[in-house]
Amino acid sequence: MRRFGFFALVLALFTAALGRDAFDTWITQTKLPNVLPETSVEVRDRAGILLRAYTVEDGRWRLAVTTDQVDPRFIKMLVAYEDKRFFEHSGVDSRALVRAAKQALTNGKIISGASTLTMQVARLLEQSGTGAWGGKLRQIRVAMRLEQVLSKDEILQLYLMLAPYGGNIEGVRAATLSYFGKEPNRLTAAQAALLVALPQAPEARRPDTNVKTARKARQVVLDRLTATKTVTLEEAKTAHLEPISNARSPFPALAPHLSDRARRAEPERGVHRLTIKANLQERAEALAKASIQGKAENLSIALVLADHTTGEILAHVGSGGYSDDAGRQGFIDMTRALRSPGSTLKPLVYALAFDQGLAHPASLINDRPVAFGGYAPQNFDGEFRGELRVDEALRLSLNIPVVLLTEEIGPARLMAALGKAGVQAEVPGGAPGLAVALGGVGTSLEGLVQLYAGLAQGGQRKTLTWQFGKKLNEEETFLNRSSAWQVSHVLAGLAPPAGAAQMRLAYKTGTSYGHRDAWSIGFDGRYVAGVWIGRPDGTPVPGAFGGELAAPILFELVGLVADKAVPLPPPPPETLLLETAALPLPLQRFKGRHAVFQAAPDAPKMAFPPDGARLALSDAGLVVKVRDGSPPFTWMANGAPILRSVQTREAQLPLFEQGFVQLTVMDRDGRAARATIRLD
Incomplete structure (x- = not known):
């Protein structure tokens, strides 16, 4: 009888208010709650596909949505079921209110409600209950004020964003992602009916906790909408047979490290767009996880794949598992960690030597014991090969020839070239020495991929970006194009690793001192990619070699975006394509500045x-x-x-x-x- 009294009072007040001039003033003076509720920060790929979302402050999933992002079928069913005169009334449906009051008077109890979608929005905005008559009167007042300041579409949009769907799920987008694993733009009649039913009793009807109740509520909605011809009989029959999943789908969580970086860079931004391709990112993350499964304890991995013609990063994997609790410290973004690059800087040394006229790929160089003060570099296998061609020395990744070239170029000039290429590099102690050429410097995977992107672009710095639509600054030349092409051509002559796809990549592997880092970086005519494998804490990984561990993954990574390699460009017209005997005499043999004493x-x-x-x-x-x-x-x-x-x-x-x-x-x-x- 208490609820009956409430309806009678509401009807009396409403009727009286309609006849008063002060009514409009009363509504106009209504203090509205915040009509811009906080929504989840979203990170989307280049096509607008959701990569990752973050909960709002109270731990709820509440995603921004507009009416044109929702299947019109659902909106039609929602309005027909909840508030069929939504587009006609001014916040309160007087006909429904009168009908509800009559039914309450006749039956002595509430038979049907009179709450409009606008009144529900008012309640959701103020987070008020539905039972107290004072609260209901407040909802009427707020609803009518909302109708004065907002359009019907904006009110509907607020409902679609705030309606409760059980647990920490609010709004139709969060609901469809959680219960159906998809966006709400295309829904079946069964899915739409369930979404109509859930907000009326979100906890009791949650499909992940009570499938039977959810199915029964869906059936009630379908039956009523069939009676009003909103849903055809055939659609209803098909919908009744559609199963309801009893498990929630996880929210998308792709590119977590890059998503976190985007959010830190612009904390006030609600939607971040990345250059990432969602389907490619998903496959790259699966590749990373599979690649370290069953390998050494606490092993991690990082991958970067980019289009070097645009500088856009297409896939970015910071670890083998963001929430991995197996001691791999998956939360650390290893694409940015400064580590020893092993032999991966050698191509730059050779390119600088070509650039400065010190050597040519066909020049002969002596792989022999040498000492520079107290520094006596050794080849990886401890052997010496005597006189051989420079291009062969690069393919074999010999240490002594590259140190001879670095001594002639100067370590400072090598560091300057890294800077021009856009690579962050830190030398222990701050003073670069000859060991820089062999990995005695700290660089990151992102930096190395950028360096190789520059080689692929003919010595033109190509700044990599993950921010979609960002305009890049003018690029800087750090090598002449013929030198860059010569090095690329040499690297492209390396055979693919055993078991890898037979595609032609210009690539280089590297293993840092003590087997702490295994690398492989490479490119074709369009794509550039890099792989790092190691332990985040820097402890050695016995038996880890870049050629054996990282190189096969590099070829798989590039294979995700292209079935076959894009051909490398032809040599620039000025490139000197000669055999050793035909070279100018000073280029036939590399001697160096101390040759007279050698x-x-x-x-x-x-x-x-x-x-x-x-x-x-x-x-x-x-x-x-x-x-x-x-x-x-x-x-x-x-x-x-x-x-x-x-x-x-x-x-x-x-x-x-x-x-x-x-x-x-x-x-x-x-x-x-x-x-x-x-x-x-």
């Missing part, structure tokens, strides 16, 4: 042991080897001859005492090679 190419070289080696004593003595030179050889220890007239290139020296030993080998022409070793 031994002749055929002078003897200590093949074993290398300078600085630390070896264990043996009862059989010390095995030594010499390369080049002319026999017979004389072997000396600390200046004293211990073997003379040795015709072979291998000998056994009777050395049985601990300590440092300076070994010297001299050939018949008096030319010598030396190495200082320690015996333990």
